[in-house]
Amino acid sequence: MNINAEKNYYKVLGVEKKAKAKSIKKRYRELAKKYHPDANQGSRKAEEIFKKISEAYEVLGNAKKRKAYDHLRANGAGTPRPQSRSQRRNYNDDFDFGRQYQRRGPRQEPGGEPSGSAGFQEEEAIDPSWPTRGFDLQFMVDVPFTLAALGGILPYTYEKYVLCPDCQGSGLNADEDPCEPCKGTQRIVQEVTLNVDIPSGVVNQYTLRIANEGGCGRNGGPPGDLMVKVCITPHPRFKKLKKDIYAEIPISAELAEKGGSLEVETLDSVQPIQVEDGTLTGEEYRIPGLGSTEPWGKKRGDFVIKFLITDS
Numbered sequence: 530m531n532i533n534a535e536k537n538y539y540k541v542l543g544v545e546k547k548a549k550a551k552s553i554k555k556r557y558r559e560l561a562k563k564y565h566p567d568a569n570q571g572s573r574k575a576e577e578i579f580k581k582i583s584e585a586y587e588v589l590g591n592a593k594k595r596k597a598y599d600h601l602r603a604n605g606a607g608t609p610r611p612q613s614r615s616q617r618r619n620y621n622d623d624f625d626f627g628r629q630y631q632r633r634g635p636r637q638e639p640g641g642e643p644s645g646s647a648g649f650q651e652e653e654a655i656d657p658s659w660p661t662r663g664f665d666l667q668f669m670v671d672v673p674f675t676l677a678a679l680g681g682i683l684p685y686t687y688e689k690y691v692l693c694p695d696c697q698g699s700g701l702n703a704d705e706d707p708c709e710p711c712k713g714t715q716r717i718v719q720e721v722t723l724n725v726d727i728p729s730g731v732v733n734q735y736t737l738r739i740a741n742e743g744g745c746g747r748n749g750g751p752p753g754d755l756m757v758k759v760c761i762t763p764h765p766r767f768k769k770l771k772k773d774i775y776a777e778i779p780i781s782a783e784l785a786e787k788g789g790s791l792e793v794e795t796l797d798s799v800q801p802i803q804v805e806d807g808t809l810t811g812e813e814y815r816i817p818g819l820g821s822t823e824p825w826g827k828k829r830g831d832f833v834i835k836f837l838i839t840d841s
């Protein structure tokens with residue numbers, strides 16, 4: 530694993546920097562027991578804490594890794610230093626901005642916090658000149674029914690932090706003064722359009738994680754990720770059940786009685802079908818291979834017609 534010297538693992542576990550391996554282990558066990566997801570009925574907060582303490586113990590619980598980590602921190606990375614007021618304000622600005630920013634999206638996840646926020650708070654104590662990862666962004670995105678059923682590209686436009694093109698992310702202009710367009714913050718907000726690859730058969734409310742398409746980082750830090758929560762637009766005539774597509778097709782009483790041919794619109798084609806004589810309301814007609822797929826699947830299910838006999 531990568532040792533992230535920017536994180537204060539001692540603080541996470543609440544142990545002294547000089548703590549003995551034995552007491553670190555003991556402390557970890559206490560915390561792990563307390564925050565284990567099984568003991569917290571799937572609480573997301575507990576799960577997050579559990580992940581953090583596990584990560585911390587993975588390093589501090591291993592003599593070699595702990596030594597490397599201590600060395601990295603002793604040489605600067607992540608050492609908490611007193612910050613000037615302005616530096617601190619920069620951080621808070623960033624944080625607030627990240628929050629507003631989310632609200633500016635088409636729709637915000639109900640009660641959703643920017644996913645980067647939990648990690649971000651921890652970074653407050655870090656020297657502002659160290660690389661920091663960009664924000665993760667999460668948006669709820671309307672996906673047309675047919676696109677979700679068959680997969681395809683959905684161009685999606687959103688705003689995010691990008692490296693300031695004027696100073697190429699240095700924050701300084703040619704005279705080594707703070708760059709004007711980004712005010713020295715290295716980044717500006719820009720509208721971008723991304724071609725999102727919607728997997729065929731994706732289920733409603735599924736969140737696609739698209740690496741590195743979130744906000745750009747600072748001081749050379751990596752970008753955040755983009756989370757796209759798929760909100761499938763209901764179709765006026767079709768319903769999806771696993772990989773099959775169901776459609777109610779009205780036919781006249783005459784056609785039902787005598788039988789005859791009919792053209793039916795499916796997801797991606799128009800199919801001629803033969804209605805049998807004596808067809809009853811609710812009777813099904815299956816066209817194999819014209820349905821949707823399992824999520825990320827290739828093999829298509831059926832297109833199932835349910836006849837609905839009208840009076841006329």
Ligand SMILES: [Zn+2]
Nearest residue numbers: 693696708711
């Ligand atoms: Zn700039």
